[in-house]
Amino acid sequence: RGPGMNPSTIKTEVFMLPCCVSVEKEGSITNSGRWMQWRYQGPKPLGNSRADGDIIMELGFKLKELYKKEGGVFPEPILNLKWDYVTNGRYDPHKVAKEINGYFLKDVTVKGRLYKKGTLVPSFAYLQADGSTSSGNWLYCNSYTEKGNMAARRSKEDAVNKIGLYPKFSWCWPVNRRIIYNRASVDLKGQPWDKKDWVIKFVGAVRDGKYVSKKWIGDVPDGGWYPLQNPDGTMRKDAKYAYIMRKHGHAQIFGPGRADGPFPEHYEPIESPLTKNPMKNNNQMLNPAVSKFTSDMDVYVSASAKYPIVCSTYRVSEHWQTGLMTRPQPWLLELQPQMFVEISEELAKEKGIKNGERVMVDSARGSVECTAIVTKRFKPFKIMGKTVHQVGVPWCFGWRWPATGTEESANLLTPSIGDPNTKIPETKTFMVNVSKL
Template sequence: MTNHIGDMQNSKAIIIFGANPASNHPIAMQHILKAKQLNGAKIIVVDPRFTKTAAKSDLYCRIRTGTDIAFLYGIIRLIRENKWYDKSFIADRVYGMDDIFKECEEYTPEHVEDITGCPKELLIQAATAFATADPGCLIWNQGWTQHTIGSSNTRLGSIMQLSLGNLGKPGGGCNILRGHDNVQGSTDLGCLADTLPGYYGLSEGSWKYFAKQWNVDYEWLKGRFKTKEMMEAKGFSLGLWIHGVLDKENQKNNADTPIKALVCIGNGISTITQTHKVKEALDKLEMVVFIDPFVNDAAVITTRNDNLFLLPAATQVETEGTVVNTARSAQWRTKVIEPLYEAREDQDILFDFAKRLGFYDQYIAGMGKGDKFKWPEDATDEIARSLKTIGMQGRTAARIKKHTENWHLFESTSLKGRGPVEKEYYGLPWPCWTETHPGSPVLYNINIPVAQGGMGFRNRFGLERDGVNLLSAEGSAPKGSRINGGYAEITAKNIEELAGVTLTDAEKKAVEGKNWKTDDSGILNKYAIAAGLAPYGNARARAIVWNFIDHIPKHREPLHSFRPDLVKRYPAVKDIPNHFRTNVRYKTEQDAQVWVKNYPINIVSGRIVEHMGSGTETRASKYLSELAPEMYGELHPNLAGKLGIKDGEMMWVYGTGEGKIRIKCKYSHRVDEKSVFLPQNFSGVWQGESLLGRYPDKTAPYGSGESSNQVTSYGFDQQTSCPETKCSLVRIERA
């Protein structure tokens, strides 16, 4: 998220794709409504379903699921044709926009209407309202990311903002609303299959850097892996781990070893695609452990008879430490009560595991105080010291606590503090380069100095490409910068020239061979910021990503497309071998059959306001379950009539795989006549059979229902492997 939630109040237009903040992010929605009421902002919603957010919009555009890229190219074409783009911003700070303008040519309003189903008049109105406003804010959520081309969705949305010069300014930006608190924090700390903490890669150099930060021997660390090659290879992702259990072909990508055990801590794994395959994998594993405050629904789905363990974890009010919100700001959670009954705090469970597995001393060594560390303060300071790539050095436990204790002294639309936190931004949003840096609430803002949160775009992909300079142009540096244009990332070799300083012999020795990402001394950052330089350099944002499958974003029809006539023109990519250790089908799956013949109804899925995530916690609430007690599917009355299903009657929904669910029909005009809306927040019923008797005594939820992901189709993002829950076809019959 480049800006922050309160900053939306500074917008003149807000366009929302694949998100429903009125239901899923009510706190964010209040800022959107304030922008409309106090700042005159136009609200534009692009969504397959008429949501509660759409009800508050000035303009609603209904599109077919999986066609966002076509719609975006339609907007970009209108931006180009009407010369609404920011010519100087593109010339000075963007690489590759000509290729985007060339790609958008075929997406005329008429062609976009054919692909998306949205009338061309609405496309033109949306483009006009958004492109002529200054500044304009883009918002998205999982309705964009959970597609086979989800990474292309987010890229092209960002490119649209680049074309309008809407990045690096208050009220603008690219803003993803995370599903719940600390999603951002978990990714920052490396809870991904392809990075180490702080988004460091998996190369030998990165592992050696962290061996030093963790105060362990690199050779010992390497010895924890079967081979060095596996140490430096992507792991199984959340969406694909089941294939490391079920498929022998994929186990070859895992050093010829099947996954034999699973420890699941705080993750609703029943919410990924093809839940029936998750059950199959859970049943086959030798051991499964769930660590949660409530019973994980997947523990009830599995029918295994042994080696299934449920460990009760403490809730947030029974533990302490930092969480990071969607806007990169850290907040300190203070323990309210000690854990009740047998529940234990997460770290105590993990420390116990480490002791029993024989590496406790190495596990805690990074805190540097032997067994006398103070939790969680010392762990927080270890994170601040180690994660230099995203500028965490200034986010010490003491500073974060001070902000949380003085939260009332910060202004919501700018995050600026006053009194004891004057000249700092709430939660020290990263990058926060030093212990005196205020944090950076708006990324890429060159209108303020680096020392006050300013920066250009990161220099990450070299200095030139095909003879074109990748550094930003002269005159496009942060205010007060010693270098008025672009410059490379800061290293020991260039710091003296770029910052205009002469290092002492002691300083040279301290930083020798280092760059800003690996310098523990802080010398490089200190001199860079004093010279008004962002440690990561100042480059052009790239619209062309040459190391991705699609160098520029491409519209590709969903694997299970509602429009087989368009599949030939916009096919899926070729199958990808060893994609997060899994051989993933794309073109093969798309061409397996004409899916719409047997599965003629399109899924629109999402969350509802009464429940959160998988609903594991909220369905345990009597009062929230009274508001939304059971699973249902929204059908347009005309479609339901054709199927012979009355409002309130039960119906069977069959997915393209082996899954099926029995749910109640709910008449609704929110969906079109070719779709069904399925909430993602239910479990406790399996293909018509109640599972409530499988919960341990007195732990069954008050609300239960079929999991919608039993019928979601096979599909994973071609770059990130994020499961595709947003483009599936089903068949519906009266029960």
């Protein structure tokens, strides 16, 4: 349905599963700060759409039915798959959340306490290697316990250090620890380097210059061992270094296993205003291990007079992701009605562009018509003695809405290149030109 699209020439078969949007279903969301927050259903799903959990459960039941009826090379994993995450015939996100947390599968004594079969595991420290416990993801043990759904908590009470941890608001993996490796913030005796905005501190009892009881306050400590050193300066043998996921317990710059090498290195993006790497003794401009697409549409131009301006992409608070859910909302569309490009006052003067005028943003791959926003937020850079301008465009517009059909996506401009390890696309920097219409 897109502009210039002919389904008969597109050699891709598409099966559309009618999933509802996130606000129309219940479940959890985990942000980049590791906070798992529970969201409740707002409006009912539109039309014939359903929660993706409902669709996945139905597919699972159908697969089980077919394997039971027809067999197969290796049917046991499907036939024996635990697949009971429904209540009254509908997908139940609470049952899935509990499964991810984990259960005791039989009566078992752990840490001197008897746990009955079917009890939710209180934390990953209680998981057993003998098959007596389960967990869909050990990092999420402690997220849904016998005390309830930890992700659904909404207390505004802060921790004792008053730095904005809010430990009773939602839940954070692992074990509600808001800052991982937080023991790196204290000295050998467990006292914070930052006395004002401290994360954790050790307040265990002291006798004859030695710590005799364990007690950390503030955040959940990344391992509740004693500090490395007693108050009298003697070293302890029952302590561990802060970086517990490393055998040596220390942070490290050397990172083996990465596609582009174990040490951090600066490379320029595939499109750059520069002709040489600004880092001394490095003649390599582009990361040699980068994931690069090379079709006829994948054109890259660097250090070109035709495209001299750096462009970046971002979101706006009024629209969600690509804007598919929010652009049809008239009040949100009124706040952010159309595709725009932010340009500096200096670039606007150079180009003769006034605030609110329509302009064209061109890259080597495509063109997008925008409304110019002249702003102080952008300033020219001085890079290796050269003045370089930067502009910015948002993600949240596309041809489908508003009804004018002129508000194209920023994706028409961006290059198809990904980083070597995760293939995250390089959409935060590429070269364009801006011209007045």
